[in-house]
Amino acid sequence: MNFQQLRSVREAARRGYNLTEVANALFTSQPGVSRQIRELEEELGIDIFERNGKRLTGLTEPGKEVLHIVERLLLEAENLQRAGETYSGKTTGTLSIAATHTQTRYVLPRAVQHFRTAFPDVRIALQQSAPEHIAEWVLSGKADIGIATEGLSRFEGLVSFPCYEWHHVIVVPDGHPLLAVKSVTLELLAQYPLITYDIGFTGRSHIDQAFTEQQISPDIVLTAMDSDVIQQYVTMNLGVGIVASMAAEHLPANLHPIPANHLFASNVTRVAVRRGAFLREYAIDFIQQLAPKLKLNELAEAVNWRR
């Protein structure tokens, strides 16, 4: 058993069982990959892959179990590498962050700027994606850190920490009737067409929840994944916007914020890492930047309690 065999198996599963592609990905020859896989299968005494004639078509039942273990093995191997890099005082490396648009656009810039000065030699890979995919990315090791407001705490394989709390804010264009109202109510709000986030994004669930509780059906005419798009359509007078407070901090001159703390439940943005991951010094630093209240030993314990 060796690591090249394990890499071949993992890559084969990831790349749709096409060994030619696997060979390219691993910078080796196709017969080599073929051999690695067969040798591992022989050593374990089982078929890992289903074969249709000569072509691989999928995983066998035992193969699925094997793949799980192989993934864990390779993740631990990466942990080992990173441990080495950390303690050898290397400041180079890559910090891979998966975050939603809202985080990437309004929250991360400050953290990234600080990070750049603190660790100038570390490359940052920002992966913007939907909350449900962020968890996947972190679980698979493709991202070191995941940041989102929804859907991170459901995964056993992740440890997540609260970063900060925020509210939704109503955004209207110049001269909108709501600007004259002292305290906006949900009923009032529901009289206008609304523009807000897609389901599953940026606290959308709390918006729906608020309306449902008061048995009001809002007229949501348009949803988007990001606040810029929402603002764009509010400017075009298509409706009243509901965006995250972070997005409402720097509005263009023709748009105006109206507080909505009293209407929608507050949201907590969380940062997540894979349970058992070895975190580089700079990754820990970045997390602490995002969640300043988080104690270092809390973090270490939560991530490594598996020991």
Next chain:
Amino acid sequence: MNFQQLRSVREAARRGYNLTEVANALFTSQPGVSRQIRELEEELGIDIFERNGKRLTGLTEPGKEVLHIVERLLLEAENLQRAGETYSGKTTGTLSIAATHTQTRYVLPRAVQHFRTAFPDVRIALQQSAPEHIAEWVLSGKADIGIATEGLSRFEGLVSFPCYEWHHVIVVPDGHPLLAVKSVTLELLAQYPLITYDIGFTGRSHIDQAFTEQQISPDIVLTAMDSDVIQQYVTMNLGVGIVASMAAEHLPANLHPIPANHLFASNVTRVAVRRGAFLREYAIDFIQQLAPKLKLNELAEAVNWRR
């Protein structure tokens, strides 16, 4: 990075940093081991071991972190082997069980007998030890299964399941005054010298607890790790014995049991496996033999939830 390097590091830490010994254990040459370790250190860019001149004396700070990861890696590798053996339908292998004396003596014989007929080609390694060590053995992978009444549930790295419930029983020799009493009380019992288990063994904590709650100080004249010794001394009229009900089932003719269900809290014997371990079919069978109420999917989930 390769597995031989990892094995060398682990073995070095286990064998007191004597590379000559490590070489023997791994059936290779001493310079080979030396090289493996140095190459891994070079690849990771750190010193794993403290050196005093040429000799290894211990782990460096980073080395401790590295060792943790290495241990996990090698355990996963063993999991992979076992997965192969399981699915390839091999009935050979070894089931390593760590248990207390009481379990080994009175509970395991039946399970082992059943196991021998079901899996005649699997060797059984019974490791008898103190409860606190059982957890260690299972955690380190030296034992597949641990069985004890105390001290298994405290470990995050273990998953444990209840096997069966039992009580303590009072044991007295022929003609003892307690035999004439209808229902023994703690006060009455405390008037005699007592012989029972060592602290930390076989439900001893529940015995102490019962006396403490009634503010009685029993006169425990002798403690032992196992029931045979206790019975021996009861026979010699040194005092009244308190043993596990399993041990009182087959008493010699000159000793007599007196129920004590009403005096001491009942005990639950538990079986534990390492979280994330891959369990061979026969190991699962053995566990089910011990804990018949345990559902298969419960077990699988608890052990592998890490995925």
Next chain:
DNA sequence: TATCCTTACGGAATTCGTAAGCATG
């Protein structure tokens, strides 16, 4: 017939053990 996997083979690189050298308690 184009794609994809296997087999065969030979050269290259790695690995490993022996023997000798050196440090330490």
Next chain:
DNA sequence: CATGCTTACGAATTCCGTAAGGATA
């Protein structure tokens, strides 16, 4: 001076890529 680690070197093994062969959509 005995134990224990390192260095040096050569042999053996393993590894890997190229080229050819065969199966399948």
